[in-house]
Amino acid sequence: MKFEQPRLPYAPDALLPVISPETIAYHYGKHEKAYIDTLNTLIEGTEFADKTLEEIILHSEGKLFNNASQAWNHIFYFFQFSPVGQKEPGGRLRDRIDIEFGGFEEFKRMFEEAGATLFGSGWVWLSSDGDGKLFITQGPNAGNPITSGLKPLLTFDVWEHAYYIDYKNVRAEYLRKLWDIVDWNIIEERYNS
Numbered sequence: 699m700k701f702e703q704p705r706l707p708y709a710p711d712a713l714l715p716v717i718s719p720e721t722i723a724y725h726y727g728k729h730e731k732a733y734i735d736t737l738n739t740l741i742e743g744t745e746f747a748d749k750t751l752e753e754i755i756l757h758s759e760g761k762l763f764n765n766a767s768q769a770w771n772h773i774f775y776f777f778q779f780s781p782v783g784q785k786e787p788g789g790r791l792r793d794r795i796d797i798e799f800g801g802f803e804e805f806k807r808m809f810e811e812a813g814a815t816l817f818g819s820g821w822v823w824l825s826s827d828g829d830g831k832l833f834i835t836q837g838p839n840a841g842n843p844i845t846s847g848l849k850p851l852l853t854f855d856v857w858e859h860a861y862y863i864d865y866k867n868v869r870a871e872y873l874r875k876l877w878d879i880v881d882w883n884i885i886e887e888r889y890n891s
């Protein structure tokens with residue numbers, strides 16, 4: 699199966715002032731596209747050609763894993779944002795956040811801290827296990843919690859290409875601003891699915 703890059707569900711300037719159209723042009727238009735193009739080249743004519751993206755991530759390593767997982771991660775990342783999204787979690791996800799992290803503000807602080815202290819390139823994740831328990835984890839490079847049996851709910855990309863155009867070297871400010879565009883309705887749907 700050849701993978702297609704999904705179109706963004708918002709305009710390139712819709713996430714201003716948090717993410718600029720220039721960052722969208724490079725991060726979505728060049729980086730995400732390159733991971734998907736390379737993935738398609740790598741699987742052509744191989745045993746992976748008919749597999750789902752998740753199957754490839756779970757059963758590959760090296761260059762193929764890196765490109766498959768980066769394709770998955772970027773699609774997941776860009777689809778969690780909206781300029782008019784729900785600004786806070788509700789429902790049973792909110793209840794779990796309050797219980798496990800001591801409130802939404804404390805959760806955000808811990809999540810930002812995990813993103814800020816991840817050395818080098820990678821991703822910070824909120825995931826859940828089969829019992830609905832929540833986990834904040836750091837994943838280096840192309841890491842993805844599905845390789846640990848967890849269900850990803852939310853991720854912030856902390857590769858420099860994600861923020862350097864808009865925030866230069868100030869990763870912490872980028873992480874703090876991202877909350878303004880996270881659509882918690884989408885995160886709740888992921889949690890409840």
Ligand code: MN
Pocket residue numbers: 725729772855857859860
């Ligand atoms: Mn990225």
